[in-house]
Amino acid sequence: MELPFAESWKIKMVEAIRKSTxxxxxxxxxxxxxxxxxxxxxxxxxxxxxxSGTGAMSDQQWAAMMVGDESYAGASSFFNLKAMIKQITGFDYVIPTHQGRAAENVLFSYLVHEGDVIPGNSHFDTTKGHIEGRKAIALDCTIDEAKDTQLELPFKGNVDIKKLEDALIKYADRIPFIIVTITNNTAGGQPVSMQNMKDIRCLADKYNKPVLFDSARFAENAYFIKTREEAYKDKTIKEISREMFDLADGMTMSAKKDGIVNMGGFIATRKEEWYEGAKGYCVQYEGYLTYGGMNGRDMNALAIGLDENTExxxxxxxxxxxxxxxxxxxxxxxxxxxxxxxxxxxxxxxxxxxxxxxxxxxxxxxxxxxxxxxxxxxxxxxxxxxxxxxxxxxxxxxxxxxxxxxxxxxxxxxxxxxxxxxxxxxxxxxxxxxxxxxxxxxxxxxxxxxxxxxxxxx
CATH class of the missing domain: 3.90.1150.10 (Aspartate Aminotransferase, domain 1)
Structure with a gap:
């Protein structure tokens, strides 16, 4: 008889909850x-x-917190986190922030201006807020099938490529970047296929536009690629994640989701221009560049969480x-x-x-x-x-x-x-x-x- 499925962890601590009338x-x-x-x-x-921020951290994450470096500048915890982000994403430049919306605020302060148009797949609330708060337009280019909740489709989070190209033609110089949310929360936690990301990259290259990933749940997106795209069934989550990020120029992340920490986030990019443009806003809004809005102990826990949750x-x-x-x-x-x-x-x-x-x-x-x-x-x-x-x-x-x-x-x-x-x-x-x-x-x-x-x- 085949054994039933069981959790890959055991419970070590409990918290009481109360029923009400x-x-x-x-x-x-x-x-x-x-x-x-x-x-x-x-x-x-x-x-x-x-x-977001409500997950239970592992024993290894709690252990890492005990050796967090709380130095104001040059904390070893930052370099631990930066190395892990580099390993998973390939991005050279990292700016820590206290959560995802802070990452958006820092990066968009540099990239988004009044009258800009930001096409993407169902921008989530903070993303849309940071765009529209700057008097720019968040243009939804999600596939129409996502609105049919009873339709079974493996990648309902996908960007509609025709809608995106129409936007790139119509708005041209008003588009500073394309944003892709993985997974697509507003559409129902739906994943984006690797093929769709490749098609987006091709369009971005054709029209000379950078691509930004909203990556709060990138590991879950990689899981769905592994289990729903035949070509990736034998690849690891880390291999799939790296291939995804190879198709982007940068990312923002609320690490409170797939990083499994209570507070934290970051910007990562391969574009030195984005890093140089955004880092002043980090110092202004969040904190010095080697801690942003995070404690050293939380950066240590996040480095472990990113490693564990890409398994x-x-x-x-x-x-x-x-x-x-x-x-x-x-x-x-x-x-x-x-x-x-x-x-x-x-x-x-x-x-x-x-x-x-x-x-x-x-x-x-x-x-x-x-x-x-x-x-x-x-x-x-x-x-x-x-x-x-x-x-x-x-x-x-x-x-x-x-x-x-x-x-x-x-x-x-x-x-x-x-x-x-x-x-x-x-x-x-x-x-x-x-x-x-x-x-x-x-x-x-x-x-x-x-x-x-x-x-x-x-």
């Missing part, structure tokens, strides 16, 4: 203005708001847990972005809450209902996150409206996954009775989903 949750979410970001952590039973077993354990949640939702007939993504399940909210109009934000409504049901905190990746159009100031309803259930790395067991699935089934079973959503009482002009205040309609 429905009455408590109704009071808490109301005080939070129906925005789950405003809940306190002790008001949450199972926290799926993000996989197949570690990624397989993580991604199979996401797939297990998908299997449970399949049992209940709950629609989600198919196939299952690398870091999360993205439930297709308008297909669940069919009576809630788009103007009342179905995904946010489903997020609230799941929290009320069982104290499970997900996150809306949809119409509220999309912000308003900077020209018309109208809500952007053109994308997909999803409830993201992001699974922290090495944190929850499959028993927790079962609780999540059944809680969502309970909401799904009473979906016909949910006919109203929420309305916005107050919102910030950019990245409003973090602080928006809502009212529940009845």
């Amino acid at each position: 429905r009455e408590e949750r109704e009071e808490w979410i109301k005080k939070a203005h129906y925005n789950v970001f405003q809940l306190t952590s002790d008001q949450v039973y199972i926290d799926l708001i993000t996989d 197949f077993d570690n990624l397989e354990t993580r991604i199979r847990q996401v797939a297990y949640l998908a299997e449970r939702l399949d049992e209940f007939g709950i629609p989600y972005q198919r196939p299952a993504g690398g870091h999360a399940i993205f439930v297709d909210a308008p297909k669940v809450l069919t009576h809630v109009p788009k103007e009342e934000f179905p995904a946010q409504t489903l997020t609230i209902e799941l929290y009320l049901e069982a104290g499970i905190r997900g996150c809306e990746i949809g119409y509220i996150l999309a912000d308003r159009d900077p020209v018309t100031h109208e809500n952007r309803f053109g994308g997909i409206d999803l409830l993201r259930l992001a699974i922290p790395r090495r944190v929850y067991t499959n028993n927790h996954i079962d609780v999540i699935a059944v809680a969502l089934k309970n909401v799904f079973d009473r979906r016909e009775s949910i006919t109203r959503g929420v309305k916005i009482l107050w919102e910030a002009p950019i990245m409003r989903h973090f602080t928006v205040k809502l009212e529940r309609l009845s």
Whole structure:
């Protein structure tokens, strides 16, 4: 008999979590203005708001933290991190930052200017915010098939090559670079194929444009290339990662995802011009060049995390847990972005809450209902996150409206996954009775989903 699949790690430390009552949750979410970001952590039973900075570090990472070098300049921990980044990516120039959005802020302060157009595949919230905050345009060139959540396609995160070339012709000198998000979070944690990256590189060379990777989940993307592209089935994750980065000129990374640290990020590039242009902004916004926004101990932990998480077993354990949640939702007939993504399940909210109009934000409504049901905190990746159009100031309803259930790395067991699935089934079973959503009482002009205040309609 074949042995069942088991995790590639064992549990060494636990943290207590508390169940709450429905009455408590109704009071808490109301005080939070129906925005789950405003809940306190002790008001949450199972926290799926993000996989960013919420993973469990390994014993080797904790050991590395104990020998972190906290020198202001020239810390050995920086050179440990730089060497690991160079080994995985091939990039010579590294600027550490405190997280991914800081990396974007530093690099985009040099690269992005008013009137620029940045084509890419479904720019995530901070990326779009840093572009539009500089009065530039984030142009989505994702393949149209990504909007069909029930379509089974192995690389739904891909850039549409025709859309990209049309943009390169139309906007020409207004495009400072092409950005590719691996994996594509906004489209449902969907990967980008190696072939698509090669096609992007060919276009970039044809029109003399550099390519930047948003690389928060590059290792998960490499896993999908290995398991879904025949030519890569015998290659290691590190070999695939290196081939991916050979197709780019630089990267930004929120290391809180595939680096499995609680805080950290970086810019890496082969372009000395980008490094020289961005490093002054690092000193201005983050800190000196050999620590940026990071402690020495965190740089040490990140170096180990990048090494460990570019191994197949570690990624397989993580991604199979996401797939297990998908299997449970399949049992209940709950629609989600198919196939299952690398870091999360993205439930297709308008297909669940069919009576809630788009103007009342179905995904946010489903997020609230799941929290009320069982104290499970997900996150809306949809119409509220999309912000308003900077020209018309109208809500952007053109994308997909999803409830993201992001699974922290090495944190929850499959028993927790079962609780999540059944809680969502309970909401799904009473979906016909949910006919109203929420309305916005107050919102910030950019990245409003973090602080928006809502009212529940009845």
